[in-house]
Amino acid sequence: MNGAEALLRSLVGAGIDTCFSNPGTSEMHFVSALDRVAGMRAVPALAEGVATGAADGYGRMTRRPAATLLHCGPGLANGLANLHNARRARSPIVNLIGDLSHGHRPADPPLAMDIEALARTVSSWTRTVLDVHAVARDGVAAVAASLTAGRGIASLVLPSDVCWSDGVQFAMPGKAAATTLVDAATVEKARSALSGPASALLLGGDALTGDALLLAGAIARRTGALLLTESSIARIERGQGRPVVQRIPYAPSAAVSFMAGIRRLVLAGAKRPVFSFSGPDGRSHPEAEGIDVSTLVHAEEDVADALERLARALDCAPWTAEEEGTDAAQPACGPINPDALAQSLAVLMPRECIVVDESVSFGRNMFLMTQRAAAHDWLQLTGGAIGMGMPLATGAAVACPGRRVVNLEADGSALYTLQALWTQAREQLSVTTIIISNRRYAILFDEMKRVGAKTSTVSEDLLTLDRPDIDWVKLASGFGVEAERATSMEAFNAAFQRAIEAHGPRLIELVV
């Protein structure tokens, strides 16, 4: 068998079952091998940002890597922004990046680019396959690397000669390196901090799902500590039956107020909170100065184990959900505004749905107002690179075929990677996209005010999307996704209910 087939068989053997693909010339042998090797679902994307964002969504939901198939340096470059988000979300991903053959590269053909330099900006592991005898082994090493140290991105560069050359075998699955356990003194320090007044446990990564989240809930109930998350959440399980975790607000001033009363902050899988942007005051962090900040467990360590030992040290009772009502009984009526949309969603969101939230400024309170909705997962923008929402929703839907995905999308963000709609149509994915069509980069108007810059004719023109208006019903329909427009909450409620009962994707343009 040739190198491409040996690689593919080895990846399948190592547990990779999905490849988000935008191949070009140098990847043809790998594409051809897909015809001969069972067990890999190839999902086509019209642009690389869709492929990498989908791999992020898949990785967040399964905690296993999907592969991406990208064409040389430019293909990787097009996918980098969503890989940056994925890196911040600690999603495991294995990038397969085709390249010119080893022999042809010195001639500096048009596509030649420094692929490793690009890859290293987002990857925890980068390697170019040296020859055909290394390709299968390098493939399984990439899978293992993506699952090591709290998960990350492994990028494997495949010169085309290693794919077309014959005579190699596939390789046995590699093993991820063991996860570090925290020591007893660290657990004791956290126990002591959380036992004091005005304490909070800041959760990130694996602490926001599964047993770890329930342990955190038990710890909070026992100690009276607040449960917090970072402003940007890769994935959290929430809604009825789950512990309430409060999110540190995005805006610096709101974050500072929110954190003002906290005197002891313990980090579990989270970084010290940091503003997305800092102003001339030079402040980067929201917590009050001089408070006690300590780390129970880093994201790359065993988060669940640390929380379990902390819960034991505190002699916590197991988490049980309290009886609780929903926040609202009825969907909202009347004109569309952020609170009305949140109210309708809180009532109408189907149980076990996955919310992909790139609603930016319009959606700022959406998270808060859906806390008591039916149990669901909530996924957010982690790296600040907008254009992740539609691809992430696509990948989450591929990962979880039995669940509905609800994608809250600001129009400005959606326009970076709208090509994802076609993949949703092709794969008949159960994604309901809600485009919040305010026809402007609303967050930038806020930001202009925040930094004290004035807007006038030129700058306002540059931050608006209304000349001409963008017609999302036509765009979605051009990609094969059924779509409708809503200009009142009544219309939205009806459209949303139709959408979540439909087979395949739907889009609702919410004109606000």
Add this chain to the structure above:
Amino acid sequence: MNGAEALLRSLVGAGIDTCFSNPGTSEMHFVSALDRVAGMRAVPALAEGVATGAADGYGRMTRRPAATLLHCGPGLANGLANLHNARRARSPIVNLIGDLSHGHRPADPPLAMDIEALARTVSSWTRTVLDVHAVARDGVAAVAASLTAGRGIASLVLPSDVCWSDGVQFAMPGKAAATTLVDAATVEKARSALSGPASALLLGGDALTGDALLLAGAIARRTGALLLTESSIARIERGQGRPVVQRIPYAPSAAVSFMAGIRRLVLAGAKRPVFSFSGPDGRSHPEAEGIDVSTLVHAEEDVADALERLARALDCAPWTAEEEGTDAAQPACGPINPDALAQSLAVLMPRECIVVDESVSFGRNMFLMTQRAAAHDWLQLTGGAIGMGMPLATGAAVACPGRRVVNLEADGSALYTLQALWTQAREQLSVTTIIISNRRYAILFDEMKRVGAKTSTVSEDLLTLDRPDIDWVKLASGFGVEAERATSMEAFNAAFQRAIEAHGPRLIELVV
């Protein structure tokens, strides 16, 4: 004045009049300065690949840099593929890349990324502004760098504190470094080679336009040498009244046959020809082995001067156009095929139009068959990173408001950066886009055959765009561009004539 305003005034003073913009939070002070400083046209783009590709088109047509305005590492990453094409085309561009403030960066906020590492993959000059006192000077240095050594990409990283800080002056324009002249011995060597039989002059860069091209025409007429171009052409002036320059075919086998009779190859502003891809035979170059290849002048030297001195050494008569007929008198009728489309274009293309050719496999003979059309410019994909066509057309139209742009676009390529249509609508640019809608990555089917790989169910599914069909009339219309569909040459001819007489952009979906 603050750093943003000082920078903007300095850029305008150094001759930058256009900024293709996709700003975010950290660029707000620069956006605000656009309200106070006259002389900079800000052209908005919905995605960064549109902004960078447009800057490439602008640079190819004017030989002056436009600026781009990009948001942090992810914004630059999204624009890199078209910057890669621009680098290969030697387009001058000044990238302005916002970043987190110097003080905030150590906190590793979500958007932090290694911007310089990304920039260096495509730039001949990269710098991060150290403080507000350097920003204006760095701006004019970037402009000068973009015009130095045959032009290139200069990337300036702008931490937001250097934009918001006050109290600086603007800087006087910098000077590009002087261009190197070739020595007399080199000219004599080229004279001698071209005077022998079976010789060819391979033109690239500045040798393909203006006086340099006419000098090359005179040299060819005098010596009998063939005039050639590389397979990928940044820009050539051609059509009636101009010297005929033959393009080395893209496909390796055709390129080898084409070059078989040539014994002496002289390079003028061009690199030694190289295949885009090489197969298992290990061959990278099309010319016969052992032939005499020499360089008259490199692209970063003074190409026109070298050709002028060569023409003088050969005692050439000035170039004059011969009387010549057109290839076809009538547009083609009947079913749509590559030759029919080329025939219609050869007849209907308006004088002085700019053709942006990303027609990939369907358009392979289009160049050959339009040689005798009305005088025009022809621009191609130079770096192999598809998705450049619509952005390039946008930038060329901004650069040359009096001329029509005809964009030949393969559907697969168009889908990477279709957001350019909205900028065309917003700016009312005279671009006629012809989408060659074959609903597949046709070049990849060819390539599968060439490399000996077979296609079957899975691979064919991955290389087609017909499940569901993509509706370009709806997509264009969603972005505010009038569009129609043509399924016969008669319908195309009529639609094309309407389009080139219209004000603003039009799109024709040619179903093939």
